[in-house]
Amino acid sequence: MPSEVIERTIAEARENKRRPGPSTATLEERRASYAPGPRPFAPPADVRVEPTELGGVPASWVDAPGASDEHVLFYVHGGGFMLGSVDSYAELVARLGRAAGARAVFPEYRLVPEHPFPAGLDDVRAAWDALRASGVPASSVVVAGDSAGANLVPALLVALRDDGEDLPAAALLMSPFVDLTCAGASMTEREDRDPLFTLAFQQRIAAGYAGDADLTDPRVSPLFARLDGLPPLLVQVGSEEVLYSDAERLVDAARAAGVKATLDVGEGMLHDYQAIADAPEAVAATDRGGAFLRAALAG
Numbered sequence: 465m466p467s468e469v470i471e472r473t474i475a476e477a478r479e480n481k482r483r484p485g486p487s488t489a490t491l492e493e494r495r496a497s498y499a500p501g502p503r504p505f506a507p508p509a510d511v512r513v514e515p516t517e518l519g520g521v522p523a524s525w526v527d528a529p530g531a532s533d534e535h536v537l538f539y540v541h542g543g544g545f546m547l548g549s550v551d552s553y554a555e556l557v558a559r560l561g562r563a564a565g566a567r568a569v570f571p572e573y574r575l576v577p578e579h580p581f582p583a584g585l586d587d588v589r590a591a592w593d594a595l596r597a598s599g600v601p602a603s604s605v606v607v608a609g610d611s612a613g614a615n616l617v618p619a620l621l622v623a624l625r626d627d628g629e630d631l632p633a634a635a636l637l638m639s640p641f642v643d644l645t646c647a648g649a650s651m652t653e654r655e656d657r658d659p660l661f662t663l664a665f666q667q668r669i670a671a672g673y674a675g676d677a678d679l680t681d682p683r684v685s686p687l688f689a690r691l692d693g694l695p696p697l698l699v700q701v702g703s704e705e706v707l708y709s710d711a712e713r714l715v716d717a718a719r720a721a722g723v724k725a726t727l728d729v730g731e732g733m734l735h736d737y738q739a740i741a742d743a744p745e746a747v748a749a750t751d752r753g754g755a756f757l758r759a760a761l762a763g
Contacts, residue, residue, distance in 0.1 A: 465732070466732040466733070466745065467743055467744050467745060469740060469742050469743040469744075470732065470733065470734075470737065470740065470743050470745055473501075473502050473734070473740060473743070474659045474704075474734055476502060477502060477659035477660050477734065478659045481659060481660065481662075491546075491577075494547060495546075495547050495548075495549065495575075498543060498547040498548060498549075498552050499552050499739065500541070500542060500543065500548070500552060500553060500556060500610060500611070500736045500739035501556075501736060501737075501739035501740040501741070501746075502740065504552060504555075505555040505556075505739070505741040505742070506554075506555060507526070507554040507555040507558045508528075508555075508558065510528065510529050511526065511527065511528050511554065511558040512525075512526075512527045513525070513526050513527075513550060513554050514527070516569075518569070518571055518590070518591035518592075518594040518595055519587075519590035519591050519593055519594030520590060520594075521571045521572065521573060521587045521588075521590050521591045521594075522571075522572045523569055523570055523571040523572060523591055524550040524554075524569070524570045524572075525567060525568070525569055525570075526539075526550065526554055526557045526558050526561060526567075526568040526569070526570055527558075527561075527567050527568070528558045528559075528561055528562040528568075530562065530565070531561055531562065531565060531566055531567045531568075532565050532566060532567070532761075533567065534604055535564070535565060535566035535567065535604050535605075535606075535761045536566055536567050536568070536569055536595065536600055536604060536605045536606075537557070537560065537561045537564050537566040537567065537568040537569070537605075537606055537607075537608060537757065538568075538569055538571075538591075538592065538595065538605055538606070538607045538608075538632065539553070539557045539560070539561075539568050539569070539570050539607075539608050539609065539613070540571065540573070540588055540607065540608070540609035540613035540614075540616045540617050540620075541553050541570065541572075541609065541610065541612075541613045542609065542610040542611025542612045542613045542614065542638075542639075542736065543575075543611070543612060543613075544611070544612055544669045544672075544673075545575060545576045545584055545612045545669065545672065545673040546575050546576050546577070546669075546672065547575070548572075548575075548612075548613075549572060550570045550572065553570065553739075554570075555739075555741055556610075556738060556739045556741070556750070557570055559741070559747070559750050560608060560636075560738075560750045560753060560754055560757075561754075562754070563750050563751050563753065563754020563755065563757075563758070564606060564753075564754040564757035564758050564761070565754075565758045565761070566606065566757070566758075566761065569591075569595065571587060571588060571591035573585075573587035573588050573591075573616070574587055576672045576673055576675075577672055580672070580673060580674065580675030580676075580677075581673055581674050581675055581677050581683070581684055582677075582683065584616060584673070585616055585619050585620070585623075585683060588616050588617075588619075588620050589620060589623060592620060592624070596629075596630075601630070602629070602630035602631055602632055602633075603630070603632075603633055604633070604761065605632040605633065606632055606633050606634050606635065606636070606757040606760055606761060607620070607621070607632045607634075607635045607636075608635065608636040608637070608638070608753070608757070609635075609636075609637060609638070609640075610637075610638040610639055610736050610738070610739070611638070611639050611640070611641055611707075611735065611736060612641055612669070612673070614637040614638055614639060614640035614641065614642070615640060615641050615642050615644075615685075615686060617635055617637060617640075618635070618637065618640070618642060618686035618689070618691075618694070618697075618714070619682075619683050619684075619686045619689070621635060621694050621695070622682065622683075622686060622689045622690070622691070622694070623683070625693045625694065631693075631694065631695050632695055633695060633696075633757075633760040633761050633763070634695050634696045634697070634698070634756065634757055634760030634761075635694075635695060635696075635697050635698075636697075636698045636700070636753045636756060636757055637697060637698070637699045637700070637711070637714070638699075638700045638701075638736065638738055638749075638753070639700070639701055639702065639705060639707050639711070639735050639736050640699060640701075640707065640710055640711055640714060641666070641669070641670075641707055641710055642685060642686045642687040642710050642713075642714050643685050643687040643688075643709075643710050643713070644670035644673065644674060644679045644684055644685045645670070645679045645680060645685060646663060646666050646667050646670060648706075648707070648708070648709025648710050648712075648713060649709050650705065650706055650707065650708040650709035650710075650712075651663045651666065651706050651709065654704060654705065654706050654708055655706055657704045658704055658705055658706045658734070658735070659704065659734050660734055660735050661705070661706050661707075661735060662706070663706065666706060666707075686714075687710065687713055687714055687717060690721065691717055691718045691721040691723055692721040692722055692723065693721075693723075694718065694721075694723045695723075695760070696723070696724040696725070696726075696756075696760060697714075697715070697718055697723060697724070697725040697726070698725075698726050698728060698752075698753060698756045698757075699711045699714060699715050699725065699726065699727050699728065700728040700729075700730065700738065700749055700752075700753060701727070701728075701729060701730065702729075702730045702732075702733030702734050702735055702737050703729050703730060703731050703732060703733060704732065704733065704734055705733075705734065705735050707735065708729075711727060712727060715727040726756075728749070728752060728753075730745060730749060733745060737749065738750055738753070
């Protein structure tokens with residue numbers, strides 16, 4: 465059974481979903497107030513957030529005590545390609561970095577609608593290249609992302625493989641949106657179960673990101689890319705998500721391509737439940753994800 469925190473969060477989300485209306489907030493206001501979970505959570509006082517720059521991309525180091533200076537978590541945020549910043553993600557990234565035993569670096573790629581595809585992916589690649597150029601071996605880096613960020617992560621991995629570059633040790637993908645054609649069965653079959661999202665909502669997100677690009681372009685929808693040669697993947701998804709099929713099909717395709725891939729289903733969970741810091745399920749999920757990443761770095 466979901467915890468009381470999750471049950472309350474789902475009930476509040478369903479109520480909001482039942483009475484949708486046009487937002488009166490400006491895009492700037494939405495960005496300022498955005499949180500990957502239902503509400504923002506501040507990072508613990510012992511976490512240090514230090515602005516930096518990677519390949520011309522604004523970024524931040526998010527360091528929790530005890531993290532290895534030799535190991536790096538490269539985190540790519542979600543937010544529908546439109547929202548998200550280190551302010552909204554520092555708690556989740558710090559918690560995951562602590563579990564993985566790694567310093568975390570958080571690139572802030574360009575967002576839509578101002579900068580549609582391929583701007584976000586170009587920025588993630590530029591940040592990755594700059595991190596590597598600084599002397600950090602790829603084998604000392606793990607990557608993670610949620611939602612839209614979990615689209616950009618496999619797109620980055622495929623691009624690195626195609627260019628003959630060294631790949632990170634492993635990747636954690638949380639609630640990945642990897643088929644922007646929105647053809648997964650759960651888009652309709654779980655639409656009533658998902659307390660947050662609808663098929664129409666996901667289609668708007670996809671169109672806003674892709675711009676003039678074909679939604680079946682593997683760089684836009686990494687589910688359609690060749691996945692052979694990628695590092696081990698752990699894919700986490702809530703059982704109630706319209707994105708469930710994206711996660712399931714990605715794991716199936718990766719396994720078929722010879723990649724070690726694991727599907728971790730949060731029963732009764734909603735999208736990005738890992739960000740709900742006061743929910744025991746969220747902490748358990750980042751503990752599992754962190755343990756997976758830590759083992760890959762040790763290996």
